[in-house]
Amino acid sequence: MRLTYLLASASSLLLAGVPQASGENLQDALSAAYLNNPDIRAQRMAADIAEEQIDQARSRGRPKVNLFGSYVYQSLDSGAPFAFNNGDRPVASAQLEARFPIYAGGRLGAVVRQAEAGAFAAEAELDSATQTLLLETITAYVDIIRDRAVIDIRNSSIDLLEGQLTASQDRFDVGDITRTDVALSEARLEGGRAQLAAAEAQLEGSLAYYAFLTGLDAGDLAPVPPAPPMPETFDEALAIALHSNPAIEGARFAERAAKESIEVAKGAFRPEVSAIAQAGIQEYHSDGYNDTSFTAGAQASIPLFTGGLNSSRLREARLQRSQAQSQIALNERFVRAQIARAWYGLEAAQRAVAASERQVEAAEIAYEGAQEELKVGFRTTLDVLDQEQQLLEARLAVVSAERDRYVAAHQLLAAMGELSPEVLGIGIR
Template sequence: MRRTLLIALCLFSLSAQADNLLSLYQRALLASPELKGSQYAVDIAKAQEDQSLGRLLPQAALTGNYSGNALKYETRNGKTYPGTRAGLNIRQPLFDLQAYLLMRSQESKTAQGEDALTAAHQKLIYDLVDRYVDALEAADKSEIIAAELESTEKQLARVKAMSERQMALVTDLYELQARVETLRTNLIESKNDANIALEKLRELTGDAVTGIQPVRLDTAQPAPEGNADTWVEQVSRANPDISALKHAIESADKSISAYEAGHLPRLELQASGNYSDVSFNNQESPPYTVGTIGVEATIPIFEGGITSARVREAEGRKGLSTSQLDQKQRELEKYTRAAYLDMATAQARSLATDRQLEANEKAKLAMEKGYELGVVTIVDLLNAQKQLSESRKIQRQSRYRYFKSRSLLMMEAGQLDVEELAKLNDWLVSDPSLVITATPITASDETPKPNKAAEQPQKTSNVEPPKSSVKQTTKTDEPKSVVKTENNNVPSSVLNNKPITNTASAISFSNKPVNNTQPIASIPENKPANNTVVKPIPTTEIKPVELNPENNNAVKPNAITETKPVNTIEPAPITDTAKPETLENPV
């Protein structure tokens, strides 16, 4: 069967234009150390089975002896002579229950090893599909990010051109630049992840994987037959891992019976033939031949507790295998039901992702039109572009999820073989122009330095910022602002005077509407701010208000003195209505 499998794989690989599931499987089958290790484990188990069988087969031994003998007497001269002996001994166990049960136990261990080999073979196929899909997903992520980056860079160039004509906000320019830099960073990471995914395929195949074929997006995704309970029953019957644990329990159970039989007697049939030309004490004698046949019985009485210890060991192995079987059944049932549900909902999920992608494409176009009309911000447009990229990724992930779920369900049911792998391979695109290859990360992928001259807003030349302690300067038809003063000349006692609490409303300008307020630094050179020249407001000192003992009701906490363009401030008169004084526009 293995030769047939290899021939089929060779035929499939001849027509492959790039690495696909079958070609990679052929390479992994020959290079997988895990699969080779499982095969060696089967060979070891078979050798141990033959050893246990040998204890029940006849045992034959041929012996020979040649000696030189010197015979001496007390009363006469002695002599020297050679001596020769030869013998053939045959032993055949007639009753050895322990040896028989140990042989049956080893047979179960061999079956366990074969099931483990089948499980390793199916796991190799599943790992190949899983890593293949991960490589496709990583490559798609890199492709989607690259497309989003290209679209965002076009938006950035467009907004830069608009900003030069004073038709776009500087904040929009910064938002786009930040998004571009983020996408460039993400693109480098995604390319690295795609290359790492191909390296994981190298671990299975043993050599480099330069390119893989993508999955068709129009792939049919049929639902599994039957229901979840049917597949759970199939898993309990045909899963190789469960079968291996069942054989382990059988082996341990037979080992218990075998070691308990160590207290029983053993019977052997013995036959021997001996030739000798010396007697029993090597005295010279005429040559003779002796043939013997008989039955030997051995009754164990005491062996130092070895038999009882072996029984306890076998009982512990049985309990361990039983616990592992229970745990494995629960685990496989969970995976089986999850894979079944994923396959059952795959078609509906794919249709939903298609509609989601279509809706996000329309939303992105609408956001572009809205930004041109000024009804949405650049952040809304960037979010729409991000959602579009996310929907593209989700659409492809739904196809990949079906691949993984189908492979997992077939593996748990013991049906993941080369024929099933060939069905999955038929869903790949064989177009050489669409082959996904490793993408080297070069210096061109690094984030370029931003053009600061293009990003900074134009500075006006006919309006200079005031060189004084006043920090707030505005361009308005009728300016309104709050004067901020430096505290270099203000005593600490004034700053710490708690009765003066509302300093923001103490000094204000006339309460008139403010129109077209924007920083002076953003006023273009050809558009002066209504010929308005901002003059510095002199620094003032503030002294606390003194109380009038004759009119206590006239003093209110919010009353402060009038500011004057001098370095000393006199106490302001206190009236019944202590309101903040309103100054005319100093500009």
């Protein structure tokens, strides 16, 4: 069964339970959550830090120019037979040095590629945190709509139960029913009031979590918009997830960074060559003359023995890459499970919506019939109360199924890596 058709079919309380013009809408909530959430700000700064590390890595392959200067007081006293420049004098010196790396055993390019992969991994982590936050916000939003609908249904049920109790009391007064029937009505009414109190407590919890996520106090919430289009098959959804899920993308970039760290470690065994140029001047103030110098050439260093440090770093880099490869496999398994759970959860929720709506229709007919039959003595008070309870449960089931269907659709999008601000149409980046 095509999910695009399922989601386009009739929905009820979530999509049309509140007048469209009232209160904030889902896009307002998502924008507030994204812009105000501390975790997203921290992840965004982590991505910015990773970008700066690319510039730092590139700088290692660029020329370095340094200026050194000094001013000292020099005292010379030589015991040699012929000595010059003895005595006390101030000396000022300055030296300009330029150094350009020519060869570093492949480390320069590997460090840049490692930093670039790290930046992509940080961006994937930001995307993952963003999608998690958006999904939680959507869930909190529809939880409030569901909880308010539940309270309305339970209030309506209490009104019916109070009317039933009044009718039972009147019939008892004229001797049509027994005290047991009145007690049954009283028990159902008190049970309904207890369930209403529980529903109100659940709403308060949902409101608090919504405020935590968005920084907003939920007023009259507008109906949610239809869910974005879904893939037509499970295999299509899975293929998109394995390609686009940010957890998998982040693990792949982390593995790429680990691969480059191996090249960096290997480069430590190879020579390093730099071109250097130096120009200097020394000025002897008391003698009134100065010395100048200029040198240019190449400088090479070859590692001979590091006490096992370089070998250990190479083994560490290889282990880190193996660890990153295992993380890719783990994330792919997890995403497969997420896709299956969301896909079949969505189909089940859709079927539950349709079944619950049919149940409401049947329960309404049964309840109305039981009331009429009670008047002529074909039904007892307990029968009517049972039918009223079934109708109540059917209406509550519709509300819960609508909520579950909407959440499952967005859980599927999140597992696919498609629950982005752009897809949701909130225009925040």
